[in-house]
Amino acid sequence: MKLELSGITKTFGSLVADDHVDLTVEPGEIHALLGENGAGKTTLMNVLFGLMHPDSGDIALDGEVVHFPDPGAAVRHGIGMVHQHFMLVPVFTVAENVVLGFEPTRHFGLLDRRRARADIHRISQEFGLEVDPDALVEDLPVGVQQRVEILKALSRDAQLLILDEPTSVLTPNETEALFAIMRSLVVSGRSILFITHKLKEVLAVADRITVMRAGAVIGTTTSQATTESELASMMVGRSVELVVHKEPARPGEVVLAVEDLTVEDARGLTVVDHVSFEVRGGEILALAGVQGNGQTEIEEALCGLIEVAAGRITLLGRDITRATPKARLRAGIAHVPEDRIRDGLVTSMTIADNLILDVFDVAPHARLGARNLREVACSGKERMSDFDIRAGSVDVLVSTLSGGNQQKVIVARELSRQTTLLVAAQPTRGLDVGSIEYVHRRIVEVRDRGAAVVIISSELDEVLALGDRIAVIYRGAIMDVVGPSVGRERIGLLMAGVTGDGAASSQTGVETGQ
């Protein structure tokens, strides 16, 4: 299907999110849309999908101008969209989520569950997207939820598929699999609009690339004709260092010690299996692994968000295994959670308030039990400019921020405090290259100030760029701890549960400190 957007403008009050955007997607084309956080990509896609109405401009499909009063109309015209933030009902099963809005029914509107399940099986077989149709979505790790979203769009036989940052939570293998699906989809004449911040991906999969900045199209190019650094500077308007420069770590004393940590899930199954490791001040330990192998639970155990079945966690020699999250916070643990909307932000509050959620009740943000709003606004402004959070003012609700800017709010809050231990899960999820560069630099700074840092990431680039040591986790146990020099290949294999030599396979939870 051929898509032509011409002169699309969308404003929110005084903010111009999209400014006369023209964009053409040819049939059978994978078209990448790049741009900084807040450039207006998601807004443009929401307009195209009928979720928002443009102030002006036209949408034409195969040469015919169309108007979408609501997303249902867009879907009927053959448009499918995978949203940047999951549009899944957590308490529904995978099957219920996939069929919602387009349910197969028998007489009297009774749901035809068998057919729904069979359809899902068929599509997941066809595209290699393995999911269990009867699993509750809330029980699934984000990576699998993402798969459900893609499945949902595919099940409606979309001719034009919009993918808004579908790969930000996928592992390299999953991403490869998705690309294979995308390629097979366009062969049959479908078109794909693909939004991502990962330049490697763009070059690997896209036919043409359009770059946006501040609501306007900067230019369109092809993946043959460009390079990563050229794209990066087109996006950000300056040249960007794609790799962090950091000095070798100078590890000090042990800050975090985890001994025999065991965590069980609600059903009593072991998800973290006797894991032990140590992190010293001034070093970064990267926990690498495919989503759903227990790293989320380790993260939550470190921050006191779940109950520990057995084991000990000590911070600077003090046992904090059963300490409350607040006590840990006061002890200097900073935490960037994996799911930013659920655990990191109160989206119905302002940027300023979200920036001080952890310290709202202590000086200088509060005095004698009353909040000091001037100070809150003042420090809010400072952090907004430090971390380049793009929004009208500090009083803007976080819910209206672009995804990347929401992430920056969390990172800004957590990195601004005096920390002894930083636990960051997917800290740069959804950030543009410029912001990744900045956040990585700040994380290295935290390390260099002597804090221990645990990075949890399924992003190999990030793991390799930040980790002084890399612990690879698989099925709740640490397979091995390696240096960043061992290379992507070996880490990828470890993540899949393959140990290089037979001897290592019997070791779980090994500590190979430096």
Add this chain to the structure above:
Amino acid sequence: MTAVAILGGKPAVASEARIVSAGRRRGMGIFLVLASVLMLLTFGLGVSAGAETTFRLTSPFSTAWYLAPLHFPVRETSVVMAVVCAALGLLLIVRRRTRGTFVIFSLGVVLFLWSFLAWAARNNLLDLAGMIGATLISAIPIIFGSMSGVMCERSGVINVAIEGQFLMGAFIAEIIASASGDLWLGLACGALAGGLLGGLLAFLSLRYSADQIIVGIVINAFALGLTNYLTDTLLVPYQNTLNSGPTFSPIAIPLLDKIPIIGPDVFDQNIFVYLAIVLLVVLTTGLFRTRWGLRLRAVGEHPEAAETVGIHVLTVRYRNVIWGGVIAGIGGAAFTIGSTGEFSSDMTAGLGFVALAAMIFGRWRPYGGLLAALLFGFANSLQATLSVLNVPINPNILVMAPYLITIAVVSGLVGRVRPPANDGKPYRPQ
């Protein structure tokens, strides 16, 4: 392990069972053990040795097949039941499995009630069949109310106005049925009145995103004021023409009404009981097995997600809140044309709020609401029975019983209930 389960593609279905935490289980066990001590000391050993109780299983004039009354010695029975109850409590304390917790607990509570009733009616006669009938009768409006609540809240709108819808439904149904002599017309108009108030709630809270609870309370005050005013100006002067209408008479269902004990109580009743049963079935099936229900629940859980698949969130909410009002209006009609055939001011006496509590206790599920409503109905009939039996408990405390049970049940037993995620939150499309 989760990881393995997911990688292996095995289902990760969360059962409802996991809602009962170990602590709560232990708490229930301790409760039963304490109850058994009371049973043993007061209802058992505290009773003189020869005392007997009679539980009547078939009321006089009843159409059911006759079952002879149960005679039994209070003391021995209570002691045995106390031992069993204590054993059940201990079982709950030591058990590690969650499954069946509620069944064991309920069994213990039944034993406790049985021995309590035996004690209360010692050397006397207790009409068990009559009690069951009274339970159902007082539960009927609550059942309709809780179903109305389920309809609204599953779509994300809190219906605090059930009380007002009850009152309006009761009033309109009565006045129309009296004036026209047509019961069905009265019922329809009562339902319509409830629906109109539902529409008002929907309009104010959806169109203007007003706080749903405040709108609900205002509607209640409005309904109370209006019916009071109209009672004084219309019903009192024209008592004979406007406020002494016909009532629905019982319809016996052949054979079923012969079932011992519950037969006449359930199957020789007026249209409201049958309507409630039909509604229960339709709503349960509708909510969980049809397209309609899936969409409705999606709107209450995650309206943005519903919107992205082309569901019109506000339309769904409007529709449900109005239908919820209709159901509550029918429940209101049960107070008048389903019962005495006379309206009196504020006759619903807060039962609309009890219905709301029943819905919460019933975990936003139709059959849960029904069971909870029956529990409240039982508390009510228990109170009536006890006052007849001259039990030495202050009558005011007895009248409080249904409400005390509401509080105990909502705070202690329900555990972690999870309302629809967007219940009560306004939704604004882009």
